[in-house]
Amino acid sequence: MDGANASGKRYTGTVTIQASRLCRVAILSGQEGVEALRQELALRSSDEQWLLVVDGMERPSVPPGEILLVLSDQDAEAAWPWIADESSYSERLTLPRDFRSQDAGVIADWVQRFGRLHQERTSLRRLIDRFEERIKRDSGRVRMADLLQEANHRLQEQSVRDGLTGIPNRRRFEEQFDYLWGRSAGEGTSIALILTDIDFFKRLNDSLGHQEGDRCLQEVARKLESLVVGEDDLVARYGGEEFVVLLWNCDRARAAEMAEKLRVGIRDLAIKHPDHPAGVVTISLGVSCDVPSLTSSAEDFLHNADTLLYEAKSAGRDCWKMGPAVPSAVVD
Numbered sequence: 001m002d003g004a005n006a007s008g009k010r011y012t013g014t015v016t017i018q019a020s021r022l023c024r025v026a027i028l029s030g031q032e033g034v035e036a037l038r039q040e041l042a043l044r045s046s047d048e049q050w051l052l053v054v055d056g057m058e059r060p061s062v063p064p065g066e067i068l069l070v071l072s073d074q075d076a077e078a079a080w081p082w083i084a085d086e087s088s089y090s091e092r093l094t095l096p097r098d099f100r101s102q103d104a105g106v107i108a109d110w111v112q113r114f115g116r117l118h119q120e121r122t123s124l125r126r127l128i129d130r131f132e133e134r135i136k137r138d139s140g141r142v143r144m145a146d147l148l149q150e151a152n153h154r155l156q157e158q159s160v161r162d163g164l165t166g167i168p169n170r171r172r173f174e175e176q177f178d179y180l181w182g183r184s185a186g187e188g189t190s191i192a193l194i195l196t197d198i199d200f201f202k203r204l205n206d207s208l209g210h211q212e213g214d215r216c217l218q219e220v221a222r223k224l225e226s227l228v229v230g231e232d233d234l235v236a237r238y239g240g241e242e243f244v245v246l247l248w249n250c251d252r253a254r255a256a257e258m259a260e261k262l263r264v265g266i267r268d269l270a271i272k273h274p275d276h277p278a279g280v281v282t283i284s285l286g287v288s289c290d291v292p293s294l295t296s297s298a299e300d301f302l303h304n305a306d307t308l309l310y311e312a313k314s315a316g317r318d319c320w321k322m323g324p325a326v327p328s329a330v331v332d
Helices: 034-049 099-140 142-159 168-185 199-209 210-227 250-268 298-314
Strands: 013-016 023-028 052-054 067-072 091-094 189-196 234-239 242-248 282-290 320-322
Touching: 013 199, 023 034, 023 091, 023 099, 034 099, 034 168, 067 099, 067 298, 067 320, 091 099, 091 168, 142 282, 168 234, 168 242, 168 298, 189 199, 199 210, 210 234, 210 242, 242 250, 250 282, 250 320, 282 298, 298 320
Parallel strands: 023 067, 067 091, 282 320
Antiparallel strands: 013 023, 013 052, 189 242, 189 282, 234 242
């Protein structure tokens, strides 16, 4: 139901994932363009039946187990004072001041992915709980329930962790990148992505064997993870000898500083590499850094980092390159 708040602004209400009642989305904005967002979400609900528009004038009541996602303007706190309390919601995405109707689809996609991700996690948690309760009820073996909970927790961790290095895997990176890209576009904050590759890694495997190659990957992973400490930052194994570093709210100066820190940190490990001109393991890095817009492409952003990585390879390795990207020949 639509209505007006005390300041006379219009709002579009609260959207609820109805099927499992897990996530409520409050759209708090006086801009005309947000009506298109509400309509876009309502249109999708006709197919999936997971959205319901309800009165959002007052502070939404969120039952236990549910979460609240707030989509609002930067000045929305004046009209809806309750959102000043961060404990009132699970996540907040700030809409740009010039939000247009054609931007509705991009935001709706982000809301949909956010809700589904939470739904999947909650469904898994409920399934685990039911197994635990059954064990307690049927046998009274509380210890067995504890062991099952621990085992399932480890299973969840394994699904987003690389088996060899123990750091997050590509799946976990893609989840975090997708989430932070949408958040950055909404808040107007910068994001940086550093794609790294171990130089002459195939030669290392050929000369020292795969066991030494695996040990090299593990040491490099541990070092990279130790150097990236931001709460929302992430280091993940991207594949093979490639790693990816995701930096939230990071400008070009900090991105450049971090790239150099990672490069030097790996070189200082002094991992022996008999078939490398430097005699030790080094890495090359490609750095993308920008403030996403609602119409920019996360795929292009990642591709730019990949292009810059191969520019660093072509420039002699053991270095980093940061945009703009220039097409280069692929170097093995």
